[in-house]
């Protein structure tokens with residue numbers, strides 16, 4: 001098993017990509033600390049996970065107190081943190097920049113950027129040497145998204161966090177990489193698509209932009225997160241993995 005004796009903290013584990021990655025990590029032998037600000041969604045998404053190897057915690061990534069609690073309970077139960085998958089995120093709202101709500105902008109930046117910074121401040125110092133940090137960015141972190149201004153800005157910012165953190169973390173052998181999913185039909189993407197018009201029409205337009213001619217499966221993102229979390233990628237830091245079927 002590729003993650004035996006490793007403990008992973010996964011944020012946003014009640015959502016599609018977090019939960020699917022958690023499933024793959026569980027199959028590969030990891031101990032799991034699964035967090036989400038929606039504890040009911042988390043419970044429902046992970047109810048079949050092996051209990052002795054799973055800790056589920058309701059926690060908001062923007063809260064210092066919650067993140068401290070997650071870290072101390074993870075260490076108490078499993079004795080170490082080897083992988084930190086900073087995956088929780090929100091989409092904001094689709095709107096032209098002239099009409100973009102600054103309140104929505106603040107929420108998106110708080111969760112998608114400050115949420116990761118808080119994790120880096122609190123979890124990183126407690127991680128084992130040789131560990132792996134994976135930050136979820138997006139293809140919107142690599143190209144413009146004219147009606148998703150805040151989302152694109154936040155996902156570009158993740159690259160800055162990765163680049164800045166990889167330097168000091170490398171001194172302890174901790175790797176820091178970013179993951180850039182393309183279109184995966186999660187509740188988040190469906191919400192965004194329905195803001196843009198008829199769902200079937202929007203899906204058709206988006207599919208036309210993908211070289212492989214189809215949306216990406218959550219398992220394909222989870223497999224990339226498995227590679228980045230495992231020792232198979234131990235020579236790799238401050239890099240990105242783009243899993244988008246060829247949009248970028």
Ligand SMILES: NC(=O)c1ccc[n+]([C@@H]2O[C@H](COP(=O)([O-])OP(=O)(O)OC[C@H]3O[C@@H](n4cnc5c(N)ncnc54)[C@H](O)[C@@H]3O)[C@@H](O)[C@H]2O)c1
Pocket residue numbers: 011012013014015016017018035036037038041059060061062087088089090091111115136137138139180181182183184185186187188189
């Ligand atoms: N689905 C896609 O097409 C896609 C593409 C690129 C990047 N992403 C990124 O992947 C990550 C996961 O998205 P998903 O598609 O699984 O969406 P999702 O909506 O299914 O899951 C997101 C989860 O994050 C949780 N969350 C939101 N704010 C939180 C907070 N403050 N604290 C703790 N948990 C919080 C939500 O409750 C939810 O369970 C996000 O960072 C997203 O931006 C998704």
